[in-house]
Amino acid sequence: MVMDEDVEKTNDVERTHRTEVVDPTKHLHLTWLSLLKFITRNIWSSHKGNCKLKLQSFSKYNAQAATPLREERKKPTNQDDEYADLDWDNLGFGLTPADYMYVMKCSKDGEFTKGELSPFGNIQLSPSAGVLNYGQGVYEGTKAYRKDNGKLLLFRPDQNAIRMQIGAERMLMPSPSVDQFVDAVKQIASANKRWVPPPGKGSLYIRPLLMGSGPVLGLAPAPEYTFIVYASPVGNYFKEGIAALNLFVEEEYVRAAPGGAGGVKSITNYAPVLKALSRAKSRGFSDILYLDAVKKKYLEEASSCNVFVVKGRTISTPATNGTILEGITRKSVMEIASDQGYKVVEKAVHVDEVIDADEVFCTGTAVGVAPVGTITYKDKRVEYETGDESVCQKLRSVLVGIKTGTIEDTKGWVSCIN
Numbered sequence: 001m002v003m004d005e006d007v008e009k010t011n012d013v014e015r016t017h018r019t020e021v022v023d024p025t026k027h028l029h030l031t032w033l034s035l036l037k038f039i040t041r042n043i044w045s046s047h048k049g050n051c052k053l054k055l056q057s058f059s060k061y062n063a064q065a066a067t068p069l070r071e072e073r074k075k076p077t078n079q080d081d082e083y084a085d086l087d088w089d090n091l092g093f094g095l096t097p098a099d100y101m102y103v104m105k106c107s108k109d110g111e112f113t114k115g116e117l118s119p120f121g122n123i124q125l126s127p128s129a130g131v132l133n134y135g136q137g138v139y140e141g142t143k144a145y146r147k148d149n150g151k152l153l154l155f156r157p158d159q160n161a162i163r164m165q166i167g168a169e170r171m172l173m174p175s176p177s178v179d180q181f182v183d184a185v186k187q188i189a190s191a192n193k194r195w196v197p198p199p200g201k202g203s204l205y206i207r208p209l210l211m212g213s214g215p216v217l218g219l220a221p222a223p224e225y226t227f228i229v230y231a232s233p234v235g236n237y238f239k240e241g242i243a244a245l246n247l248f249v250e251e252e253y254v255r256a257a258p259g260g261a262g263g264v265k266s267i268t269n270y271a272p273v274l275k276a277l278s279r280a281k282s283r284g285f286s287d288i289l290y291l292d293a294v295k296k297k298y299l300e301e302a303s304s305c306n307v308f309v310v311k312g313r314t315i316s317t318p319a320t321n322g323t324i325l326e327g328i329t330r331k332s333v334m335e336i337a338s339d340q341g342y343k344v345v346e347k348a349v350h351v352d353e354v355i356d357a358d359e360v361f362c363t364g365t366a367v368g369v370a371p372v373g374t375i376t377y378k379d380k381r382v383e384y385e386t387g388d389e390s391v392c393q394k395l396r397s398v399l400v401g402i403k404t405g406t407i408e409d410t411k412g413w414v415s416c417i418n
């Protein structure tokens, strides 16, 4: 998802990638013909007016495989330090790539080969890769937290693995087993430990991505799949920090329709929201609340988080029916809220009910449990209760406590990595 802040941060990403720029004739004895073929096949990059030939891979440049190309992240000199050199007090939600990524491939037989860690860097894809042309891809998001004792905690990564499997099935892709997925996430957290923020300063956002990396021309499933996991330290998702959000109820665009793929974390669900989202942001809103595609009367979710509505001791959230992503935070918050004696209801939530609510809050791995201060619907702006005594804040503090190890995990949600 693109936010103004994200764009700025992304542009600011430490430019540590080293692209080897070499004269190909020094390395290969090419005839003029083969040199010409090589030049026409490979990528020219124009930078500051200089056209330089990026030597990538001669022999591997064929339509068979999406071989990872490592534009290696410059090896940090202080790699043994406990912490990377970062301004931990000012983390936003922009990409600051951690040292290592994990790559695992799967060919037609549906079997994933053993994955491995490599320095974070660009990958090479055929221009006809399924993911680039037909959007065959699903992703996940999970976080690692650092405890006071230095150990790392992961929150329900098995749930992400299962959701990826369900999404992959919908997009006709093979997927890693739960063990393969969780093992990859653990490896990434531990290999990038120095990028996990100090306790209380944020978390290491871990992004598992599964894509059709093999080439296709006609619309068909890709012949090869790549599973990649990378990570970035993050702080608050919204530029509001932990302040209340201002949401806009979108009546023109819909996020998902019955029978579509809104219920899975397909990459195809995200670009279509950008237009409405950036329009809302330019008007000063934090995010959008989408309505159902059929009647445009029932609440669905925000661009990257689920929504809850509080009235008295009842907490309602839109029922998942294939158009709403079943958030892991949503599920966890529902359980915590029931434990605390709230009546938790999953149902079709009419937009009028939202207008009449005491509180509204959003949930997601990236956003956490975020209070909503106002909702604007049909030019009417409604304010909600927020603050320390709010239901949102109470649920948030329990969830954050469990995730970060300050509240005992009696549910088996947290796994610890040394």
Ligand SMILES: Cc1ncc(COP(=O)(O)O)c(C=O)c1O
Pocket: 141, 301, 302, 303, 304, 305, 306, 325, 326, 327, 328, 329, 330, 363, 364, 365, 366
């Ligand atoms: C569209 C959408 N809804 C909800 C969520 C929240 O899901 P989770 O709590 O599993 O992060 C996300 C984020 O993953 C999302 O992208």
